[in-house]
Structure formats: C-alpha cells, structure tokens
Amino acid sequence: MKLVVQVKLLPTPEQASALKATLSACNRAATHASHVAFVKRLKDRNGLQKEVYADLKACFGLSAQPAVRVVKKVVDAYTALKASLQAGRLGPTTSKRYHRAVGRPVAFRPEAAQPFDDRCLSWQYDAHTVSIWTVDGRMKGLRFACSPDQFKTLVEHRKGESDLVQRAGTWFLVATCDIPEPEVYEPVDWVGVDRGIVNLATTSDGTNYQGRRLGRYRRWQARKRTELQKKNTRSATRRLACRAQKENRHAAHVNHQISKEIVSVAQRTGRGVAVEELGGIRERVRLRRDQRGALSSWPFHQLGQHLAYKAKKAGVPFLEVDARHTSQRCPRCGHTERANRPGRDHFHCRRCGLAGPADVIAGVNVRDRARSAWVFVTAPAPSL
Structure with a gap:
C-alpha cells in the first residue's frame, strides 16, 4: 500500500x-x-x-x-x-x-x-x-x-x-x-461503527466518540469567518484561507485519533471493522437551511478513509455494509419501523420492547450485517 x-x-x-x-x-x-x-x-x-x-x-x-x-x-x-x-x-x-x-x-x-x-x-x-x-x-x-x-x-x-x-x-x-501489506486475518467477530454528526462514531461495543467539541470549534470558526468576511480586505482574505486550512487539519486530527483507537481495539481482539456505506448521502437527504452547514462539514468520508487505510496497514478486515434502516431495525427481532426511534438518542422496538441508545443499536446492526457479508465474501466460488 x-x-x-x-x-x-x-x-x-x-x-x-x-x-x-x-x-x-x-x-x-x-x-x-x-x-x-x-x-x-x-x-x-x-x-x-x-x-x-x-x-x-x-x-x-x-x-x-x-x-x-x-x-x-x-x-x-x-x-x-x-x-x-x-x-x-x-x-x-x-x-x-x-x-x-x-x-x-x-x-x-x-x-x-x-x-x-x-x-x-x-x-x-x-x-x-x-x-x-x-x-x-x-x-x-x-x-x-x-x-x-x-x-x-x-x-x-x-x-x-x-x-x-x-x-x-x-x-x-x-x-x-x-509499504508491504500484511495478510488479513480471519476475524472472530466484527466491530460495527455507526457514523454521525452529533456522535462522530459509535461502536457496537458501546464506545461513543462525541462530536460536541468539534462542533463548538466549527461554530467558533464560523463566527470568526463572518467577522473577517465583513472586513473585505486582502489581509482578511489571507487569514480566511489560513483559518480554513487550520479547521481542516483539526478535523483530520480528530478523525485520526478516532480511527486509530477503533482499529487498535479490533486488532487486539482479533475482530474486523465494519462501517455503513454512506456514499451519496448529501444528495439523498433534504434538510432545513440551518442544518445544511453541519451536513456539508460532516467529515464522515474522511473518517471512513482513515479507518480503511489504518485497517489495511494493520491487516485488520474492513467492510462497508448497506446503511439502510440501521437506526430503525431491531437487532433482536428484526422489526423495522421509523417509530422504533422516537428521538435522536433513543431506540425502542415496538414489537419486542428492546431499548437502548440509538447509535449503539445502529452499530450492532452494522456488526450483524458484516457477519453475513463476510460469509458471502469468503465463500468459495461455485464450480462450473
């Protein structure tokens, strides 16, 4: 690699x-x-x-x-x-x-x-x-x-x-x-990772990487950006460019820390890393005007890239699975309904009563889908 x-x-x-x-x-x-x-x-x-x-x-x-x-x-x-x-x-x-x-x-x-x-x-x-x-x-x-x-x-x-x-x-x-790539080992299980805006990453183990600090930092940068834009001088333009680079470096540093810890846990426990396939999500969703800035600055793609290359470097299996209904499906009985998630933070199955943090439930669903997908990936090709 x-x-x-x-x-x-x-x-x-x-x-x-x-x-x-x-x-x-x-x-x-x-x-x-x-x-x-x-x-x-x-x-x-x-x-x-x-x-x-x-x-x-x-x-x-x-x-x-x-x-x-x-x-x-x-x-x-x-x-x-x-x-x-x-x-x-x-x-x-x-x-x-x-x-x-x-x-x-x-x-x-x-x-x-x-x-x-x-x-x-x-x-x-x-x-x-x-x-x-x-x-x-x-x-x-x-x-x-x-x-x-x-x-x-x-x-x-x-x-x-x-x-x-x-x-x-x-x-x-x-x-x-x-760098030579190590051989990918056979995982004993998977660490499912749910990516989000409020919580940047939540694993199926219940580990939560909150995005509040990064959100505060971005809002502070947005206020400073507004102040500089009002000045409309060449010096302000130069400082705007420097601030943009600094903000990007900060977000990349946060993603590096999160991905490094997740891959280290997976490697230490002999498991793989699974994430949702979120390609095209910005085109699929429609948001209010006050939510568009948060979505456009959501660094989910970069976090996925960091997880992929760090897993590859460590020989840890890595999979992207279907993201549909991971936050609405009950991992115990399989019941899928929008009402299963009455709020952003909570999940409560309408059929069997399973309840818990919504992001952890989504991570568990990602883990379960990775188990099925890995069996399909590693299955021998049918003979003709």
Missing part, C-alpha cells in the same frame, strides 16, 4: 529563495504547457512533450528531467479534470461551473506543488539532508526534520516521486512510501 510521509525542510534564506524561484518557474512552465495542450488538444504525454519540451528548457530555465516532470504534471491535471467531469463533481453539463472548467486551460498557482523524481532529488539519510535541483543549480545539504516513526518509514519504504510544497512560508517534501 502507498502512504505519504511529510518532512519539513529547514532551508537558509538563500536556499529558500532558490526553492521559491524553482517552484515559480516550474508552475509558469506548467501553465504554458497547459495552454498548449488545451489549444492543440494534446492530452497524451508523448505528444505534449514533443510540442513543448524545447520551449520549457529554453524559455523557463528548466533542465531535461524537470521539464519532463512538468509535462507529466500537466497531463495528470487534465486526467483528474476528466475524471471529475465524468463523476459529476463539477455539476451537470449545463451548469456554469462545468462550462468554466472545460472552457479554459488548467492554470497552476505560482506556489503549487512540484513533483521531483530520483534524478532531481536525492536523500542523504545519515546527514538528514537532501540534494535537490533548482533553477540556480543543484542545491546540496538542504536539511530536513521529521518524527522518528516517519524517518523509519522514509528510510525503509520510500519509493517514487516526492513533491516540493510551500505552505505559509514553510517548506515541505511529501515523499511516497510503498
């Missing part, structure tokens, strides 16, 4: 200036190549490289391999745009957003990330330094810092490209690591 390790670069002022000039030159070159690709309808790598390779070297000061990386970045950008259009993430074909996306070439910000391969970037692990190509020549002895766990992963499993990134004046290298 592929993971990324982010290391912080510690450049001197002169090195930082060279890195900034390199990033700017690569992105200006990428914007030029994107314009050529759009006008001449060149979306394949070889065709675009034949068209722009000489210009990238002569006009933008790029060496041979960085020019090749720039062409690859442009081709990947158009591939990602095509996938987004086909998946409907940019709206229907009649929408303004769709026409803006297809009606002009892809543009690259001056500080957009730039990929480097092993011909442009080499790592000196013993000295904690890297050697990287810049428009001012090869830069050697550029120091980096990371945690011991990240350093171990970097030394043992780094493979492929690394991206040079600048965020708020700080420089990073994001390295791709190819």
